[in-house]
Structure formats: structure tokens, C-alpha cells
Amino acid sequence: MPSVFPSAATSPSSSRMRSMSGFGRRLMRAGAAAAVGVGVAAGVSLAGSGVASAAPVQCVSPPAANDIQVSGTASCGAKATEAGLARAGSMDSGTAVSVAKGAGVTTTYATGFGTSLGATEGNGQAYAVTLGGGIARAGAGEGSTNVAIAGYGSGATADANGVDCMGALSFAINLNTGQSCFMR
Numbered sequence: 001m002p003s004v005f006p007s008a009a010t011s012p013s014s015s016r017m018r019s020m021s022g023f024g025r026r027l028m029r030a031g032a033a034a035a036v037g038v039g040v041a042a043g044v045s046l047a048g049s050g051v052a053s054a055a056p057v058q059c060v061s062p063p064a065a066n067d068i069q070v071s072g073t074a075s076c077g078a079k080a081t082e083a084g085l086a087r088a089g090s091m092d093s094g095t096a097v098s099v100a101k102g103a104g105v106t107t108t109y110a111t112g113f114g115t116s117l118g119a120t121e122g123n124g125q126a127y128a129v130t131l132g133g134g135i136a137r138a139g140a141g142e143g144s145t146n147v148a149i150a151g152y153g154s155g156a157t158a159d160a161n162g163v164d165c166m167g168a169l170s171f172a173i174n175l176n177t178g179q180s181c182f183m184r
Helices: 012-046
Strands: 057-061 066-071 074-081 085-091 095-101 105-111 115-120 125-131 135-140 145-151 155-159 162-166 170-174 180-182
Touching: 057 066, 057 095, 074 105, 085 115, 105 135, 115 125, 162 170, 162 180
Parallel strands: 057 074, 074 095, 085 105, 095 115, 105 125, 115 135, 125 145, 135 155, 155 170
Antiparallel strands: 057 085, 066 074, 074 085, 085 095, 095 105, 105 115, 125 135, 135 145, 145 155, 145 170, 155 162, 170 180
């Protein structure tokens, strides 16, 4: 039966080309998400007196076993066990919480009524960033790296169950599997 579409070659090089183009699309989406994030951060910083403000807080564990800080309406918490490293920072009514178990590294940051949650086990790496009013959650197990970024009114999740994005300013990626989502 004749086909309207030309048949794709089934050689190994053509399948490699398809995977490279998929990687290129993911890379372009990641760049677009970064640009959106920078735009949102710039908008929040230009908002000036209309935005609630609190002194920035930074929590790090170790050296503290369980570092919790509050300044006005900004709060953070970081707890690491074994050889883990947990970092959390927030400002302007944001809340950031990081937990690291084993040799994992967890970094979270939240601004403007945003909430960022991150947790790792083993040798995982998790990064969750919220820029103004969103919710981001990242969790990573042994050898996995996950990133979640959410802006105002959006949510992003990247963990062992996959990735999920909700809203126009959301981005999540699992760097080990290549799963990603952007603005859905």
C-alpha cells in the first residue's frame, strides 16, 4: 500500500538522529524555562514597595544538625544526616525546606509566598526553586538528579515517580531519565 509519508530509514544512525533531536528539544525547553525564571525574578524585584519584604534567610546543614531560621515572613529549614548536604534559602514570604540523607545534596530556594521542598537519599541531587507564589518539589534517590522550578501560580514536581508541571511558569526535569515537562 503506498504511503503519503516517506518511510524513515531504520539504520542505527537515523535512530541516533531522532534521539539527538529529542535531546535538543529538551535542551531548548530547559533554556526557555530558565529565561522565564529570570523574567519572573526580574519582575518580582522591580515590583518594589508593593511586595511584602523580609530579610533573606539561609539555612545550611552541616554545620548545624538541623538549621531552622525565620525572619519576618521568610523561613527556611535544612537537615542533613551522614555525609549529606542540605541548603535552603528564602526571602519575601517564601518557605524553603531541604533534607539530605546519606551523601545526597539538596538545594531549595523560595521567594514571594512560594514554597520549595527538596529531599535526597543516597548519592542523589535535588534542586527546587520557587519564584513568587508557586510550589516546587524535588526528590532524588541514589545517583539521580532532579530539578523543579515554579513561578507564580504554578507547581512543578520531579522525583522517583516522574515529573509533573502545572501552570504557565513550571518546569521539571529528571536528568537521568530525560523526562521533562514545561508549562502544562
